[in-house]
Amino acid sequence: MNKFAPIIIVLFLVLFCNHTNAQDWKYDFEEATTLAKEKDQNIVLLFTGSDWCPPCMRLEKYILSDKEFIEYAGKNFVWVKADFPKRRKNKLTAIQRSKNKALARKYNKRMSFPVILVLNNDGTVLGATGYRRNLDVKGYISLLTSFDSFGR
Structure with a gap:
């Protein structure tokens, strides 16, 4: 056996494990809508301030990054993130900022x-929520499922 084989195996596992635990975010709403129609799924649209909004950070850390939630989310919805970071190091491209602003004009005027919106694959809002301290992962799954049932 090659002396580098164990290193290669470990690197492969690390990369594979990180990939399977990551949320499959889309950043283009039109792409997400097309995919949702192909999969016959609803869309979850998240408006976040990833680097300045404490409730956004808690939602990401305690709910959206949870393995059980990621597994549920990947099987049941197409996910779109509209991020509005403020720190220079997290600055989005001008094109992405424009896409996010257009989504906000339509779905998050305030x-x-x-804000978490569940939309059908035609873009109609089925339900909305935000960060709720009293909900754990199972609570969010139940809430999103209840919105999802309105679109079926």
Whole structure:
């Protein structure tokens, strides 16, 4: 056996494990809508201020990054993130900022953060929520499922 084989195996596992635990975010709403129609799924649209909004950070850390939630989310919805970071190091491209602003004009006129919208694959809002301290992962799954049932 090659002396580098164990290193290669470990690197492969690390990369594979990180990939399977990541949320499959889309950043283009039109792409997400097309995918949602192909999969016959609803869309979850998240408006977040990832680097300045404490409730957004808690939602990401305690709910959206949870393995059980990621597994549920990936099987049941197409996910779109409209991020509005403020720090220079997290600055989005001009094209992405424009796309996010257009989504906000349509779906988040008050610019509230975080906002989670469940939409059918035609873009109609089925339900909305934000960060709720009293909900754990199972609570969010139940809530999103209840919105999802309105679109079916």
